[in-house]
Amino acid sequence: GAGVSQTPSNKVTEKGKYVELRCDPISGHTALYWYRQSLGQGPEFLIYFQGTGAADDSGLPNDRFFAVRPEGSVSTLKIQRTERGDSAVYLCASSPLAGGDGTDTQYFGPGTRLTVL
Amino acid sequence: GQSLEQPSEVTAVEGAIVQINCTYQTSGFYGLSWYQQHDGGAPTFLSYNALDGLEETGRFSSFLSRSDSYGYLLLQELQMKDSASYFCAVRDDKIIFGKGTRLHILP
Helix, strand or coil, X not given: CCCCEEECCEXXXXXXXXXXXXXXXXXXXXEEEEEEECCXXXXXXXXXXXXXXXXXXXXXXXXXXXXXXXXXXXXEEEECCCCXXXXXXXXXXXXXXXXXXXXXXXXXXXXXXXXXX | CCEEECCCEEEEECCCCEEEEEEEECCCCCEEEEEEECCCCCCEEEEEXXXXXXXXXXXXXXXXXXXXXXXXXXXXXXXXXXXXXXXXXXXXXXXXXXXXXXXXXXX
């Protein structure tokens, strides 16, 4: 079946602009995660959705970052007033279930490479 | 604070065995996962340990010692295609990834 897809694959924007990054998870997966990955680093957790609600948004770096998942499927990560330090690969992952037992495997999308000039 | 430590780079010879270690310090712990990531690609899941001991999946094995807050990924019969970065990740209330170990394989 189809995996996790993310659009756009690349986004170049100017400092101060607004961007939206989209994630289409695997159909039926209830859990959705957003990560940010800089070169030579591991994925950095941003936010996690269980269904439509943000179960944990503690990784969002500041109030310029916001994410939604209105129907429990597609999610959009929104970044306002972009800064050069926001440049990174933004990864989305989905999982069939999520919970404290930690048995869920995360399936990652190819990422969106964001460059802020 | 919460942290995961793993070597930044490891080099091994094709056909050999290599072990990548991971130590962690987190406020909570549900399990240790390993992911592989090729340059320009997305992380892909390799293994998961919630209990102490060794889990084997083909050429890859993963070990966990909860009392030592330590785990490792063992790769056997190395192939050139195994050249990639390997990340350990701990599930606390969220997933925390290490910085990754870049595995170089020599012919």
